[in-house]
Amino acid sequence: MYPVPPTFNKMDSGASVVDRKGTVMLKFMPSIGPRKYDSERKQLFALSANEVGCLVSLGSDESCEFFHDPSLKSSLEGQVKKTLAITPLTDGSGYMFHLSVMNSQLKTNERVSIPVTKAEFAVIRSAFTFALPHLLGWDRMILPQFEGSSSPA
Amino acid sequence: MYPVPPTFNKMDSGASVVDRKGTVMLKFMPSIGPRKYDSERKQLFALSANEVGCLVSLGSDESCEFFHDPSLKSSLEGQVKKTLAITPLTDGSGYMFHLSVMNSQLKTNERVSIPVTKAEFAVIRSAFTFALPHLLGWDRMILPQFEGSSSPA
Amino acid sequence: MYPVPPTFNKMDSGASVVDRKGTVMLKFMPSIGPRKYDSERKQLFALSANEVGCLVSLGSDESCEFFHDPSLKSSLEGQVKKTLAITPLTDGSGYMFHLSVMNSQLKTNERVSIPVTKAEFAVIRSAFTFALPHLLGWDRMILPQFEGSSSPA
Amino acid sequence: MYPVPPTFNKMDSGASVVDRKGTVMLKFMPSIGPRKYDSERKQLFALSANEVGCLVSLGSDESCEFFHDPSLKSSLEGQVKKTLAITPLTDGSGYMFHLSVMNSQLKTNERVSIPVTKAEFAVIRSAFTFALPHLLGWDRMILPQFEGSSSPA
Incomplete structure (x- = not known):
C-alpha cells in the first residue's frame, strides 16, 4: 500500500557527443515493506529530452504517456514493451506514475504505481x-572556458 | 513588532554522497530592536529537498506545514518538536513564516513569526x-568534466 | 508530410566581448524522407537575445514574427529577406515554425514549416x-572565480 | 521619442563576502538621436536582491517603485533622491521604466523614461x-568543488 518513491540516476552519455542526447534514468522498485524495496525486481525507464520536456510542462490536470522498446532495431524488437503513464491525482494533490513492463516471451507483466506529491513533483x-x-x-557549447580550465599545464 | 528576516545558511553535506541529500538551513532570530537580533536565542530549521520543493511550488493562496524532530531515532526522540508553518497573508502581499519549537523536557515553547513580502519570497x-x-x-552527476578540472596532474 | 525538427547550434561569439551579444542559431532542413534531411538546402536563422526572450515568454495562444536581413549594412542589403514566424497550432498542441527566405536577385523563395509539440517547445x-x-x-561577469581557475600557475 | 534601452552592468562586490549582497546595476542614458546616447548624463541605479526579486515576480498588470539615497548614512544624506518606478503599459505590451533623480542642492531633477517590451522584460x-x-x-556556498579547482598543486 505504501508507495515506492522513485530514485533517480542519470546517464549523461550524450554530454560530449551531441548527437546522442543524454537521458534521465528513472528507477522503479516494488515496495516490500516500510522503506524497503525489492532491488532485484527494479525497472529502469530512460526519459529522453523531449519526454523530460513533456513532464516539465505538464499542467496540473494533464497526463502523458511514453512507450519504450529497449530492444528497438535489434532482433529482439517488440519482445519487451515499457509504458510509463503519468496521470493527475483526482484530488489535485499530485500525480500517479504508472510503469508497466510487458515481456511477450516470458509472458510477464510487471506493474508499479507510485503516487508523487505536488512537492515531490516540484523537486522533479x-x-x-x-x-x-x-x-x-548546451552547457558544453556555451561555456567553452570550462574546456580550458580542465587542462592546466 | 518588526520582523526577524530569515538569514540563510546552507548545508551541502549530501553533495558528494548522494544518498544523504543536502538541506537548506533556515536561521530564525528574535528581534530585540530595529535591525538587532538575539543570536543566542536563534533557532535552526533544516529544510529537506521535498520541503524546499513544497515552498517553491506554493501557490499564492496556499499554505504548508513541516514537522521536525531533531533527535529522531535517538534516545531523545520526541523531546523537541519543531514546526514550521507558512501561511499566505490575507492581503495577498506575501506569507507569514511561523516557527514553533516545543521542548517537553524544558517545558519551553519558543515562537517566532516573520512576515515575508512577495519580493522576498521571489528571492527565496x-x-x-x-x-x-x-x-x-545532480550538478555532480551531470557535469563530470568538473571532476577532471579539480585534479590536474 | 513529416516535419523537419529543428536542430540547434549555438554561436557564442559575444561571450567574451559583451557588446556583441551571443545568438541562438536555428538550422532548418527540408525533409526528403523519413528522418532524412536535405542538408544542402539548409537555412540558418540566428536569434538575438531579445528574440530568444520573445520565444521564452510566448503565451500558448500567442504568435511572434522576426525579420532578418543577413546583409544588413552591406552593399547586398535588401537582397535576402528571412522571416521566421511562430504561430500556435489551433488545437493547442504546440506551435508551427514557418521560415521563409526570399532572395530577390535569384528570385527564389524557400519555405520550411515545422510543427513543434508542447513537449518540444518546453525543451526549447x-x-x-x-x-x-x-x-x-552575465556568466562571465558574475563568476569571476572561473577566470582564476583557468590560469593555474 | 525613441527609447533609451537600459544597458546592464553588474557589481558583484558581495560574492565573496556574503553579508554584503551583490546588486544589479542599471545604467540609464538619455537618447540624443537614433541609437546615440548621452553618456555624460548617464544615471546609475543599483538594484538590491529584494528589488531584483520584486521585478522577477512582477505580474503583467502590477507596478513597483524603489527609492534610493546614494548618500545614506553620510553627511550628504537626503541631498539626492533616486526613484525607479516600473509600471505596466496600458496595452499590455510591456512596462515603462521611469527613473527620477532629484538633487536638492543643485536643484535639478533628471528624468528618463524607457519603454521595455514583453520580450525585453523576458530577457531581464x-x-x-x-x-x-x-x-x-549561494553559488559559492553550494559549489565548494570550484574552490578546489582553482588551486591545483
Whole structure:
C-alpha cells in the first residue's frame, strides 16, 4: 500500500557527443515493506529530452504517456514493451506514475504505481529543468572556458 | 513588532554522497530592536529537498506545514518538536513564516513569526530553485568534466 | 508530410566581448524522407537575445514574427529577406515554425514549416532560458572565480 | 521619442563576502538621436536582491517603485533622491521604466523614461533570475568543488 518513491540516476552519455542526447534514468522498485524495496525486481525507464520536456510542462490536470522498446532495431524488437503513464491525482494533490513492463516471451507483466506529491513533483520539475540544457549538451557549447580550465599545464 | 528576516545558511553535506541529500538551513532570530537580533536565542530549521520543493511550488493562496524532530531515532526522540508553518497573508502581499519549537523536557515553547513580502519570497523561490538540483547532487552527476578540472596532474 | 525538427547550434561569439551579444542559431532542413534531411538546402536563422526572450515568454495562444536581413549594412542589403514566424497550432498542441527566405536577385523563395509539440517547445524554452544569461555574458561577469581557475600557475 | 534601452552592468562586490549582497546595476542614458546616447548624463541605479526579486515576480498588470539615497548614512544624506518606478503599459505590451533623480542642492531633477517590451522584460527576468542566487553568494556556498579547482598543486 505504501508507495515506492522513485530514485533517480542519470546517464549523461550524450554530454560530449551531441548527437546522442543524454537521458534521465528513472528507477522503479516494488515496495516490500516500510522503506524497503525489492532491488532485484527494479525497472529502469530512460526519459529522453523531449519526454523530460513533456513532464516539465505538464499542467496540473494533464497526463502523458511514453512507450519504450529497449530492444528497438535489434532482433529482439517488440519482445519487451515499457509504458510509463503519468496521470493527475483526482484530488489535485499530485500525480500517479504508472510503469508497466510487458515481456511477450516470458509472458510477464510487471506493474508499479507510485503516487508523487505536488512537492515531490516540484523537486522533479526543478531537477529536470536544470538537467535539460545539459542533456542537449548546451552547457558544453556555451561555456567553452570550462574546456580550458580542465587542462592546466 | 518588526520582523526577524530569515538569514540563510546552507548545508551541502549530501553533495558528494548522494544518498544523504543536502538541506537548506533556515536561521530564525528574535528581534530585540530595529535591525538587532538575539543570536543566542536563534533557532535552526533544516529544510529537506521535498520541503524546499513544497515552498517553491506554493501557490499564492496556499499554505504548508513541516514537522521536525531533531533527535529522531535517538534516545531523545520526541523531546523537541519543531514546526514550521507558512501561511499566505490575507492581503495577498506575501506569507507569514511561523516557527514553533516545543521542548517537553524544558517545558519551553519558543515562537517566532516573520512576515515575508512577495519580493522576498521571489528571492527565496529563486534561490531555492537554484539550490534544488545541487541538494540532489545532480550538478555532480551531470557535469563530470568538473571532476577532471579539480585534479590536474 | 513529416516535419523537419529543428536542430540547434549555438554561436557564442559575444561571450567574451559583451557588446556583441551571443545568438541562438536555428538550422532548418527540408525533409526528403523519413528522418532524412536535405542538408544542402539548409537555412540558418540566428536569434538575438531579445528574440530568444520573445520565444521564452510566448503565451500558448500567442504568435511572434522576426525579420532578418543577413546583409544588413552591406552593399547586398535588401537582397535576402528571412522571416521566421511562430504561430500556435489551433488545437493547442504546440506551435508551427514557418521560415521563409526570399532572395530577390535569384528570385527564389524557400519555405520550411515545422510543427513543434508542447513537449518540444518546453525543451526549447528550457534551453533558451538557460542560454539567455550566457548570451548577455552575465556568466562571465558574475563568476569571476572561473577566470582564476583557468590560469593555474 | 525613441527609447533609451537600459544597458546592464553588474557589481558583484558581495560574492565573496556574503553579508554584503551583490546588486544589479542599471545604467540609464538619455537618447540624443537614433541609437546615440548621452553618456555624460548617464544615471546609475543599483538594484538590491529584494528589488531584483520584486521585478522577477512582477505580474503583467502590477507596478513597483524603489527609492534610493546614494548618500545614506553620510553627511550628504537626503541631498539626492533616486526613484525607479516600473509600471505596466496600458496595452499590455510591456512596462515603462521611469527613473527620477532629484538633487536638492543643485536643484535639478533628471528624468528618463524607457519603454521595455514583453520580450525585453523576458530577457531581464531571465538574467535577473539567473543572477539572484549569485547575488546572495549561494553559488559559492553550494559549489565548494570550484574552490578546489582553482588551486591545483
